[in-house]
Amino acid sequence: DTGVSQDPRHKITKRGQNVTFRCDPISEHNRLYWYRQTLGQGPEFLTYFQNEAQLEKSRLLSDRFSAERPKGSFSTLEIQRTEQGDSAMYLCASSSGGPGTGSNQPQHFGDGTRLSIL
Amino acid sequence: DQQVKQNSPSLSVQEGRISILNCDYTNSMFDYFLWYKKYPAEGPTFLISISSIKDKNEDGRFTVFLNKSAKHLSLHIVPSQPGDSAVYFCAAFYNNNDMRFGAGTRLTVKP
Numbered sequence: 001d002t003g004v005s006q007d008p009r010h011k012i013t014k015r016g017q018n019v020t021f022r023c024d025p026i027s028e029h030n031r032l033y034w035y036r037q038t039l040g041q042g043p044e045f046l047t048y049f050q051n052e053a054q055l056e057k058s059r060l061l062s063d064r065f066s067a068e069r070p071k072g073s074f075s076t077l078e079i080q081r082t083e084q085g086d087s088a089m090y091l092c093a094s095s096s097g098g099p100g101t102g103s104n105q106p107q108h109f110g111d112g113t114r115l116s117i118l
Numbered sequence: 119d120q121q122v123k124q125n126s127p128s129l130s131v132q133e134g135r136i137s138i139l140n141c142d143y144t145n146s147m148f149d150y151f152l153w154y155k156k157y158p159a160e161g162p163t164f165l166i167s168i169s170s171i172k173d174k175n176e177d178g179r180f181t182v183f184l185n186k187s188a189k190h191l192s193l194h195i196v197p198s199q200p201g202d203s204a205v206y207f208c209a210a211f212y213n214n215n216d217m218r219f220g221a222g223t224r225l226t227v228k229p
Contacts, residue, residue, distance in 0.1 A: 004161070033216065042122075042207050042219025043162065056216060091161055104150035104169065107217060109161035 002026060004110035006092050012116045013082060020078045021113045025094030032075050033107060034067055035091040036060065043091050049075060079115075087117045121145045122210050124220035132228055137195040139223050141208030144189065148210040152217070153182060153193045156205045165206075166193070198227045 005024040013019055025032045030051050035043035046065070047057045051072040061067075064083075069075040079086055089112045097105035123142045131137045139153075149170040154162035168175040168182045168191070175182050181194045195202055208220040 006161075035217075040221065042124075042209070042221050043217075045216035045218070048216055058216070093161075104167075104211070106152055106164045106167050108164055109154075111159070111161045 004092055004094055004108055006090075006110035006113050008113055009111065010114045010116070012118065014118050015082055015084060017082055018078065018080045019082060019115060020076055021090055021092075021115075022074060022076050023092030023110060024074045025092070026108060027073075029094035029096050029108075030072070031095045031097065031107075032069055033093040033095075034075070034077050035093065035109075037089040037091055037112070038087075046077075046090075082115075082117050084117050087115055089114050121148075121218045122208055122220045124208055124223050126223050127221070128224045128226070130226045130228065131198050133200055134197045137193075137198045137202065137225055137227065139193040139195075139206050139208075139225065141191050141193075141220055142189055143191075143210050143218075145210070145212075145218070146189070147212045148218075149212045150210065151182070151184060151191050152209045153180075154207045154209060154219075155202075156207060156222070162207055195225075198225075200227050200229050203227050 007022045033048040034046040037043045047067050049069040064080045067077045091112045093107035093109045095105045095107045152167040153165045155165050156162045166180045184191045205222045205224050207222045209217040211217045
């Protein structure tokens with residue numbers, strides 16, 4: 001399977017706990033994105049990486065959220081001191097392209113991690 | 119700020135007929151537009167895209183039309199099949215940056 005892989009698929013935790021999600025992008029893709037989706041809405045951008053560099057962060061990404069992509073391959077998204085409002089589907093996407101490539105490329109999504117805060 | 123809008127939360131069509139899904143945007147800097155299809159418990163699947171330098175792109179049963187002056191795009195599915203029943207998201211970005219999504223339209227194709 002050469003698609004985007006996310007782990008775990010589901011996470012249930014108590015309010016105040018820390019959680020970490022993992023994303024493995026399509027291997028030849030240099031860009032990796034994190035989105036959050038709540039019921040009845042489209043995905044909302046959180047952050048993205050070009051290789052290992054984190055290039056942009058949304059204002060949705062509070063200081064309780066941190067994302068890393070240490071070797072430019074897989075990425076992790078950590079949420080500290082989880083709150084009820086963090087309950088959502090967290091989606092990872094990857095694409096090729098970027099500045100200097102001269103072309104826009106579609107992003108390909110994983111199946112997401114559904115986070116439920118009790 | 120809702121830069122991409124899908125004003126119809128749902129659409130129902132008969133099998134074999136045309137499905138037309140609509141999307142409006144406000145940011146004139148967008149230069150790439152996409153449609154994604156989403157089944158329950160799965161991530162969005164890329165369907166078709168169009169660059170802002172074009173006004174039409176076709177791929178099999180799927181055609182996307184872009185009207186830049188009206189800041190409007192649409193997805194046509196002909197003929198519609200029951201397997202097309204899903205939530206369809208319109209998305210846009212510029213310069214390979216983050217995508218902005220609409221809220222989605224749930225398409226139901228009745229046999």
